[in-house]
Amino acid sequence: MTDSTAPRGGKRERLVTSAGERLHRKGVAATTLADIAQAADVPVGNVYYYFKTKDDLVRAVLEAQVDQVEAMLASFETLPQPVDRLKALVRRWDEMRDVIARYGCPFGTLASELDRRDDGLDLEAAGPIRRILEWAEIQIRQLGQPDARELAITLFAGVQGGALLAGALRDPNLMSGQVRHLERWIDTVAASSTQS
Amino acid sequence: MTDSTAPRGGKRERLVTSAGERLHRKGVAATTLADIAQAADVPVGNVYYYFKTKDDLVRAVLEAQVDQVEAMLASFETLPQPVDRLKALVRRWDEMRDVIARYGCPFGTLASELDRRDDGLDLEAAGPIRRILEWAEIQIRQLGQPDARELAITLFAGVQGGALLAGALRDPNLMSGQVRHLERWIDTVAASSTQS
DNA sequence: GTCTATAAGGCGATAGAC
DNA sequence: GTCTATCGCCTTATAGAC
Numbered sequence: 001m002t003d004s005t006a007p008r009g010g011k012r013e014r015l016v017t018s019a020g021e022r023l024h025r026k027g028v029a030a031t032t033l034a035d036i037a038q039a040a041d042v043p044v045g046n047v048y049y050y051f052k053t054k055d056d057l058v059r060a061v062l063e064a065q066v067d068q069v070e071a072m073l074a075s076f077e078t079l080p081q082p083v084d085r086l087k088a089l090v091r092r093w094d095e096m097r098d099v100i101a102r103y104g105c106p107f108g109t110l111a112s113e114l115d116r117r118d119d120g121l122d123l124e125a126a127g128p129i130r131r132i133l134e135w136a137e138i139q140i141r142q143l144g145q146p147d148a149r150e151l152a153i154t155l156f157a158g159v160q161g162g163a164l165l166a167g168a169l170r171d172p173n174l175m176s177g178q179v180r181h182l183e184r185w186i187d188t189v190a191a192s193s194t195q196s
Numbered sequence: 197m198t199d200s201t202a203p204r205g206g207k208r209e210r211l212v213t214s215a216g217e218r219l220h221r222k223g224v225a226a227t228t229l230a231d232i233a234q235a236a237d238v239p240v241g242n243v244y245y246y247f248k249t250k251d252d253l254v255r256a257v258l259e260a261q262v263d264q265v266e267a268m269l270a271s272f273e274t275l276p277q278p279v280d281r282l283k284a285l286v287r288r289w290d291e292m293r294d295v296i297a298r299y300g301c302p303f304g305t306l307a308s309e310l311d312r313r314d315d316g317l318d319l320e321a322a323g324p325i326r327r328i329l330e331w332a333e334i335q336i337r338q339l340g341q342p343d344a345r346e347l348a349i350t351l352f353a354g355v356q357g358g359a360l361l362a363g364a365l366r367d368p369n370l371m372s373g374q375v376r377h378l379e380r381w382i383d384t385v386a387a388s389s390t391q392s
Numbered sequence: 393g394t395c396t397a398t399a400a401g402g403c404g405a406t407a408g409a410c
Numbered sequence: 411g412t413c414t415a416t417c418g419c420c421t422t423a424t425a426g427a428c
Contacts, residue, residue: 241412
């Protein structure tokens with residue numbers, strides 16, 4: 001039995017994967033369906049069998065990103081301490097430093113581009129980012145910090161700002177340095193917590 | 197005598213201003229020359245008298261942004277203390293919080309979109325950001341901090357990350373909260389400095 | 393279900409009248 | 411210098427063959 005979202009040959013899945021890659025590298029507006037279809041090895045006109053419009057395909061990429069985020073966050077749950085889970089989060093951006101220095105953070109750039117629209121896609125675009133902020137807030141609250149929301153924003157703003165500057169200056173080390181700074185910041189927050 | 201970059205009627209200037217606004221609100225790829233020309237009240241075909249290509253117009257917007265940054269930084273020079281100059285910088289993003297929550301930071305979003313190209317414009321795109329980082333580094337070094345570069349990056353990453361998250365979550369208060377956090381951070385850096 | 397061919401419209405850019 | 415008219419290309423999307 002085949003998953004309805006992944007038909008025989010996995011063409012739909014291939015299209016979403018290719019679209020995610022192309023959207024990250026060139027942006028939504030600059031990426032054509034022909035570009036995506038070619039990368040997925042699917043005939044251009046056939047895209048419309050799986051997605052009614054280009055925006056529908058972009059929506060599917062956003063949903064795939066949310067799934068990726070959920071999987072990433074779930075993998076951190078094996079770590080016993082909130083401090084280690086938070087550090088594992090920021091280290092992911094260090095691991096992605098080379099691609100970030102060239103094309104930016106996949107979540108940040110897509111959200112940034114879609115946010116400026118007013119057709120509904122702008123609201124869905126925040127999904128991956130919102131999910132990460134919620135998770136970070138929970139971890140920080142477990143450290144005993146009452147203002148966990150603000151601290152979560154400070155943390156992830158540091159991540160996203162670092163990614164943006166690393167991209168602008170084409171410098172992977174900028175991302176690494178920022179991640180190291182954030183790891184020390186996480187230690188400071190944990191040390192100042194009410195947790196015994 | 198008329199400045200060669202601002203002909204009679206200021207049509208070129210109007211085009212650059214309109215282009216800056218439209219590029220900020222819709223992005224480079226999604227903005228058409230017809231859109232820009234209409235906003236500037238200039239016939240579409242006439243754009244090519246002032247700019248050879250669309251990219252040339254984008255380049256002019258980048259140069260205008262650098263000029264705006266220079267003017268902003270120059271205005272801070274009247275403040276006697278580096279601490280106050282740095283706080284004045286981040287407060288500018290608080291003043292822009294409403295437009296940032298809707299369309300992002302004008303410098304950050306333009307750089308983020310252009311960075312992913314490979315036609316030369318991607319290198320020029322970092323101009324405004326690079327200038328701000330250089331200036332912040334100088335201020336922080338005046339505080340007596342030896343690692344002024346890293347601290348400047350941390351500061352401006354906080355600004356840009358806050359702008360990105362404020363845009364994604366459509367929340368001006370997120371930008372304000374982040375700026376207040378950065379002001380306290382500036383005080384901390386100043387307090388830990390070797391400056392007597 | 394899959395793919396080809398093509399429609400319909402919008403885009404950057406150009407030519408040339410005034 | 412300024413503007414109108416238009417070209418040629420590329421894009422999304424559709425119709426219909428297989």
